[in-house]
Amino acid sequence: MSRANWTRMVVSAAIAGAAGAVVVSAAHWLLQSAHPTSTDLHQELHEQVPLSAQESQRLESREQAYQTRRAAIEQRVKAANGRLARAIALQPGWTPEVEAASREVEAAAGELERATLQHVVEMREGLDAQHRPAYDAALVKALSDGAK
Numbered sequence: 001m002s003r004a005n006w007t008r009m010v011v012s013a014a015i016a017g018a019a020g021a022v023v024v025s026a027a028h029w030l031l032q033s034a035h036p037t038s039t040d041l042h043q044e045l046h047e048q049v050p051l052s053a054q055e056s057q058r059l060e061s062r063e064q065a066y067q068t069r070r071a072a073i074e075q076r077v078k079a080a081n082g083r084l085a086r087a088i089a090l091q092p093g094w095t096p097e098v099e100a101a102s103r104e105v106e107a108a109a110g111e112l113e114r115a116t117l118q119h120v121v122e123m124r125e126g127l128d129a130q131h132r133p134a135y136d137a138a139l140v141k142a143l144s145d146g147a148k
């Protein structure tokens with residue numbers, strides 16, 4: 001390989017890499033803003049409406065199941081993001097591979113959001129009755145803030 005060809009190859013690889021990074025961070029930003037409710041909502045609810053010792057005990061196995069499920073879905077989001085980055089690095093532009101990978105990212109992020117909302121509902125079921133109005137208020141406020 002001549003030096004000129006080598007330089008050209010390195011330069012185009014760098015451009016592809018930079019384009020990939022830009023698109024991936026744009027996708028990441030879009031997903032973050034499109035899914036503000038996901039795991040932040042869960043953390044916010046735990047902070048705003050701390051569980052009593054009894055409630056914590058009642059919800060312990062569900063909290064663990066949610067953590068496990070969330071970790072598995074987050075791995076899928078990461079893997080899909082990796083495929084998206086590779087597809088873009090290989091061929092910057094909206095190729096069928098980029099389209100497919102972006103749909104995978106979207107599906108995994110959507111699943112994470114649904115899993116979180118399901119857990120948020122099951123947490124409510126584990127609360128003492130007198131604790132639920134405060135929880136509902138915090139939930140509605142967090143979702144409304146996220147919708148703004």
Ligand SMILES: [Zn+2]
Pocket residue numbers: 042046063066119123
């Ligand atoms: Zn929880």
